[in-house]
Amino acid sequence: MEPAGDAGRFFGEPDGGIDMKRFVELFEALDRTTKTNAKVAALVAYFREAEPADAAWAVYFLTGQRLKRLVGTRELREWTGEFSGLSAWLVEDSYEHVGDLAETMTLLVPEPDTPPDDLPSLHRMVEEEIRPLGKMTDDARRAAVSEQWRRLPGTARFLYNKLITGALRVGVSKRLVTRALAELAGVDPGLTAHRLMGDWQPKPENFRRLLAGEGEGGQDHATPYPFFLASPLQAAPETLGPPREWRAEWKWDGIRAQLIRRAGETILWSRGEERLDGRFPEIEQAAANLPDGTVIDGEVMAWQSDAHADRPLPFSMLQTRIGRKKPGAKTLETTPAVLLAFDLLEADGRDLRDRSLHQRLEMLSGVVDLAGDAIRASEPVAFERWDALPELRASSRERGVEGLMLKRTDSPYRVGRKRGDWWKWKVDPYTFDGVLLYAQPGHGRRSGLFTDYTFAVHSGRDLVPVAKAYSGLKQTEIDELDRWIRSHTRERFGPVRSVEPVHVFELAFEGIARSGRHKSGIALRFPRIQRWRRDLKVEDADRLEDLERLLGKSPI
Amino acid sequence: MKSRDLLRPDAGGLYCAAGDFWIDPLKPVARAIVTHAHADHARSGSGDYHTARENLPILAARIGEGAPHSGHEPGRPFDLGDVRVTLFPAGHIFGSSWVRIESDTGTWGVSGDFKRAPDPTCAPFQPAPVDVWLTECTFGLPVYRWPDPGQVVDEIHEWWQACRRANRPAVLFCYALGKAQRILAELAGRTVEPVWMHGAMRPLVDAYRKAGVEMLEARLVSEAEKGEKFGGQLILAPPSAAGSPWMRRFPGHSAGFVSGWMRIRGNRRRRGYDRGFVMSDHADWPALVDTAEAMGASRVITIHGNGEALAGYLNGRGIEAESWNLRATLADSSASPTAGST
Numbered sequence: 001m002e003p004a005g006d007a008g009r010f011f012g013e014p015d016g017g018i019d020m021k022r023f024v025e026l027f028e029a030l031d032r033t034t035k036t037n038a039k040v041a042a043l044v045a046y047f048r049e050a051e052p053a054d055a056a057w058a059v060y061f062l063t064g065q066r067l068k069r070l071v072g073t074r075e076l077r078e079w080t081g082e083f084s085g086l087s088a089w090l091v092e093d094s095y096e097h098v099g100d101l102a103e104t105m106t107l108l109v110p111e112p113d114t115p116p117d118d119l120p121s122l123h124r125m126v127e128e129e130i131r132p133l134g135k136m137t138d139d140a141r142r143a144a145v146s147e148q149w150r151r152l153p154g155t156a157r158f159l160y161n162k163l164i165t166g167a168l169r170v171g172v173s174k175r176l177v178t179r180a181l182a183e184l185a186g187v188d189p190g191l192t193a194h195r196l197m198g199d200w201q202p203k204p205e206n207f208r209r210l211l212a213g214e215g216e217g218g219q220d221h222a223t224p225y226p227f228f229l230a231s232p233l234q235a236a237p238e239t240l241g242p243p244r245e246w247r248a249e250w251k252w253d254g255i256r257a258q259l260i261r262r263a264g265e266t267i268l269w270s271r272g273e274e275r276l277d278g279r280f281p282e283i284e285q286a287a288a289n290l291p292d293g294t295v296i297d298g299e300v301m302a303w304q305s306d307a308h309a310d311r312p313l314p315f316s317m318l319q320t321r322i323g324r325k326k327p328g329a330k331t332l333e334t335t336p337a338v339l340l341a342f343d344l345l346e347a348d349g350r351d352l353r354d355r356s357l358h359q360r361l362e363m364l365s366g367v368v369d370l371a372g373d374a375i376r377a378s379e380p381v382a383f384e385r386w387d388a389l390p391e392l393r394a395s396s397r398e399r400g401v402e403g404l405m406l407k408r409t410d411s412p413y414r415v416g417r418k419r420g421d422w423w424k425w426k427v428d429p430y431t432f433d434g435v436l437l438y439a440q441p442g443h444g445r446r447s448g449l450f451t452d453y454t455f456a457v458h459s460g461r462d463l464v465p466v467a468k469a470y471s472g473l474k475q476t477e478i479d480e481l482d483r484w485i486r487s488h489t490r491e492r493f494g495p496v497r498s499v500e501p502v503h504v505f506e507l508a509f510e511g512i513a514r515s516g517r518h519k520s521g522i523a524l525r526f527p528r529i530q531r532w533r534r535d536l537k538v539e540d541a542d543r544l545e546d547l548e549r550l551l552g553k554s555p556i
Numbered sequence: 557m558k559s560r561d562l563l564r565p566d567a568g569g570l571y572c573a574a575g576d577f578w579i580d581p582l583k584p585v586a587r588a589i590v591t592h593a594h595a596d597h598a599r600s601g602s603g604d605y606h607t608a609r610e611n612l613p614i615l616a617a618r619i620g621e622g623a624p625h626s627g628h629e630p631g632r633p634f635d636l637g638d639v640r641v642t643l644f645p646a647g648h649i650f651g652s653s654w655v656r657i658e659s660d661t662g663t664w665g666v667s668g669d670f671k672r673a674p675d676p677t678c679a680p681f682q683p684a685p686v687d688v689w690l691t692e693c694t695f696g697l698p699v700y701r702w703p704d705p706g707q708v709v710d711e712i713h714e715w716w717q718a719c720r721r722a723n724r725p726a727v728l729f730c731y732a733l734g735k736a737q738r739i740l741a742e743l744a745g746r747t748v749e750p751v752w753m754h755g756a757m758r759p760l761v762d763a764y765r766k767a768g769v770e771m772l773e774a775r776l777v778s779e780a781e782k783g784e785k786f787g788g789q790l791i792l793a794p795p796s797a798a799g800s801p802w803m804r805r806f807p808g809h810s811a812g813f814v815s816g817w818m819r820i821r822g823n824r825r826r827r828g829y830d831r832g833f834v835m836s837d838h839a840d841w842p843a844l845v846d847t848a849e850a851m852g853a854s855r856v857i858t859i860h861g862n863g864e865a866l867a868g869y870l871n872g873r874g875i876e877a878e879s880w881n882l883r884a885t886l887a888d889s890s891a892s893p894t895a896g897s898t
Contacts, residue, residue, distance in 0.1 A: 031821075032830050032831055033810075033830050034828050034830060084698065086698055087869075087872060089868070090697075090698060090865060090868070090869060093697060093864075093865045094697050094698055094699045094865075097697050097699065097820075098699055098820055098822070099822055100821070100822065103820070103821055103822075104699065107698075107699040107701075107819070107820075108698055108699060171825065443822075448820060448822060448823065449826075475826075
């Protein structure tokens with residue numbers, strides 16, 4: 001591939017596909033409405049007209065998939081400076097203000113004097129102009145990017161910049177794309193969701209398969225089923241009806257996973273649709289005895305099972321396993337993993353999702369019996385009356401679980417987050433009062449506003465940072481705080497500003513662990529802002545000792 | 557700041573001791589020069605107001621007619637204390653001006669808010685030589701470059717027509733003073749069809765019309781017939797109306813916002829506007845830089861906005877430049893969200 005210097009190749013010659021302008025128009029249509037129906041209509045119109053080779057890439061990007069980073073951000077900032085004649089610091093200031101590198105580049109690099117008459121098709125743009133960037137020499141890469149900058153106008157250039165820097169977020173969810181494709185194919189959205197699962201590749205034949213009717217198209221044997229997701233229970237469990245129609249289980253604090261045994265192969269998918277193959281060899285080994293055509297839904301947990309105990313290990317220990325593609329013998333010994341199986345989606349190659357939970361679980365117990373020790377059944381929590389549950393739920397932290405799950409025993413296995421049959425009833429989070437110490441601008445929707453905050457607690461006479469949080473405030477509070485931060489900045493460190501310690505916030509978090517990487521010596525799990533405590537003064541905020549006291553109790 | 561500076565920031569805003577007046581004071585003072593009638597520049601309660609003659613009716617509509625108002629012709633100097641003051645058109649909104657102050661220690665210019673792009677509702681910015689140029693800097697980063705206003709008005713018109721085809725109301729949010737009238741004047745060149753407006757715009761649209769600015773007819777939404785659904789109609793509304801119960805009058809509407817801030821996609825998405833139209837009454841980055849150079853000043857001071865980037869950039873081009881933060885000066889002595897809690 002030598003895209004650089006070969007001027008006019010894609011802009012003069014027709015290339016079979018529809019011009020990328022059609023994709024640009026789709027992006028603009030999606031970007032110019034907040035209404036779901038209008039977005040779906042725009043998607044349907046595009047998928048109907050587009051060449052499968054282009055549409056496949058459109059599906060890929062719009063469902064949130066991304067190319068791996070092809071050009072370093074440092075390089076891109078340098079080139080932006082060169083092209084716009086601006087110093088590096090001014091490019092940085094602009095980036096900090098805009099909050100999105102692709103957009104900053106688009107705004108700073110001058111527009112072409114004469115926009116080209118036509119653009120390459122989306123698939124040629126991606127396959128022949130963008131993907132090869134990763135393998136080029138630095139000089140060739142610079143020449144290739146600058147050639148596009150010289151040619152592409154407005155939105156097309158913005159999209160090009162988005163694609164070379166990472167994900168294309170346009171306010172369209174995977175669910176909406178699924179809905180549009182299902183509408184066009186005339187099939188149930190659940191089937192389309194299934195077809196889009198796993199490592200979906202942007203090839204024309206795969207796009208055609210997405211639009212196939214019911215019972216056509218076929219499926220790769222590695223494709224997982226869409227996960228059924230529980231909704232948070234807000235009302236009291238008594239509102240769910242008779243307790244005998246429900247099954248309670250512990251809500252495990254691990255990695256939700258789907259184990260597939262097909263064609264003599266074992267495939268383990270996370271809920272984020274990442275393949276976990278190789279990371280948990282003990283689970284794969286335990287699955288080796290399972291018959292072909294078996295799919296289990298469950299939770300991967302770090303688990304202590306020896307003479308002393310039979311219980312979950314803290315999530316922080318499981319985390320040490322996630323990053324290791326091939327764990328060594330020592331890791332396997334200190335942090336053994338298991339799959340806690342709680343549902344059976346396929347047996348003997350038959351899709352069981354329409355059967356009742358009760359039936360699926362009966363079949364599951366037979367399957368678990370065939371498997372090795374590292375696949376265990378997630379046992380029910382016995383209860384006869386709803387009023388027995390609050391006390392059990394209150395014991396969650398001691399047991400190392402997040403709370404309770406409540407599942408209707410006659411319910412099918414649904415697609416995605418559908419309310420009504422599966423509820424999660426989590427234990428209340430920990431809370432503390434922290435002082436706002438640093439702020440930095442957010443990205444995307446929050447760009448240009450100070451929305452990323454660092455909070456501290458007292459330690460001796462100092463304030464030590466213990467948590468970063470991004471969410472939890474109302475827009476009016478964010479605006480107010482943003483104005484205050486701008487006029488009460490003490491120091492600037494790049495995009496980060498230190499502010500006068502004045503404001504106290506109540507923060508919630510899920511767990512706490514010792515950490516050598518943090519100055520405070522502790523790490524909090526999933527901290528978020530609960531509310532602005534205007535009634536509290538700085539001296540009312542919590543002390544580090546208050547948090548440390550939780551260390552022994554929390555199985556993070 | 558230097559000890560012999562003709563102007564200096566204080567609790568009242570920008571003060572000129574030699575002439576004993578404040579420019580666009582932040583609180584009531586004895587004598588004020590007011591560059592234009594936007595709320596962050598024109599406040600009531602001062603003893604004596606000097607402003608452009610054209611600005612008198614607009615200022616009266618905003619802050620009342622209680623105090624003595626002196627109206628001055630553009631380009632015609634008048635004396636205040638030991639200095640000579642001249643108001644020149646700033647091109648920001650109708651009646652806006654920038655202030656030139658001549659003194660024994662040199663000539664200073666204070667921009668107020670200004671723009672260089674054409675605007676059918678006001679006289680264009682008129683440059684004049686100064687030694688020190690105090691420039692607004694609302695859009696003081698190079699990402700802010702305005703497209704041609706004519707092209708943006710075309711976009712607005714096309715959007716309205718697209719809403720017409722879909723029989724949806726097109727609600728266009730814009731500031732009630734300046735932007736609303738500019739839109740009405742620009743659209744008058746493209747259609748004769750009347751539009752609707754929010755009641756808050758009425759006095760200012762009337763004042764513009766009385767001053768002879770030609771604009772499209774605009775009717776009050778409150779005077780529409782009961783049951784009017786506004787399908788395919790264009791409605792101008794101040795940004796404060798967004799999300800208010802008033803918006804229920806426009807079922808299924810498409811929402812647009814006309815502002816320089818719409819240059820950044822995140823600003824539009826955060827507020828949930830369907831369309832952002834990039835048109836501003838402020839100077840964009842190239843205009844800020846060009847104007848600073850065109851005024852022939854040996855020293856530039858940025859005020860009103862995030863001026864550090866522009867000051868740094870001008871320094872790099874050999875112009876002595878610094879940034880004054882008038883609002884931070886103010887913030888020490890007045891309202892912060894938690895005043896009193898520390």
